[in-house]
Amino acid sequence: MEHVATEVNPQMGLVRWKSHQSVQRYYRQGVGVAVLGLLAWAGVATDPAAAVRFADGTVQFAGVPLLGKVSTTDNHVWAWGATYFFTVKVPADASEPLGRVVLQQKEGVDSVSFNLKRTYAYLAGDRHQRVSVEASNSDKDSIEIRFTEPVPPGSTVTLGLRPYNNPDTGGVYLFGVTTFPQGDKVRGQFIGYGRLQFYENSFFRSWGWP
Secondary structure, eight states: OOOOOEEEETTTTTTSSOHHHHHHHHHHHHHHHHHHHHHHHHHHOOOTSSSOOOTTSSOOOOSSSSEEEEEESBBBOOOOOOOEEEEOOGGGGGGGEEEEEEEEEEEEESOOOOOOOGOEETTTOTTTEEOOOEEEEEEEEEEEEEEEEEETTTTTEEEEEOBBBOSSSSSHHHHHEEEEEESSSSSOOEEEEEEEEBBOOOOOOOOOOO
């Protein structure tokens, strides 16, 4: 059995350690206890296998989802029939399934309107692995996509949104993405901005179209 220390001087508060490994182990234990103490003081559950749970019962992801590729099938202004794709990766350590995603337009000259009934989602980059969703909006610049069956940790899901038409004005359009665990008493986590850029059609401009 290894002794941690070989000499203690109470007056000077010094400890002579037997090995460098002992110092590292002591340091890690001390830091770990300090972190657990701070989390407990804040009223946050510290079980690494569970979601972050606050004192009032609110749940948050342990491992925050990641915003992946964002793209469109048509980046020209006025275009009809385009689809905007937003990919979200739910890490294995998320601890809770993904229950819903909220997209909010944050930048862009025009407000983009979506056909909510045509919103869909699929897993693992395979469009044949569809998952059922319900889309709704509380205001014209925000859309909530709720999964009928929550997306489990370790999965990647792609959202497909269908605008009625692309913006009339070209430029950069940013959509803030916030993810929520399954359940009603949950805390959302903002995971980034989806960036789409639309371009003016020089052919139509040359004919004097707006």
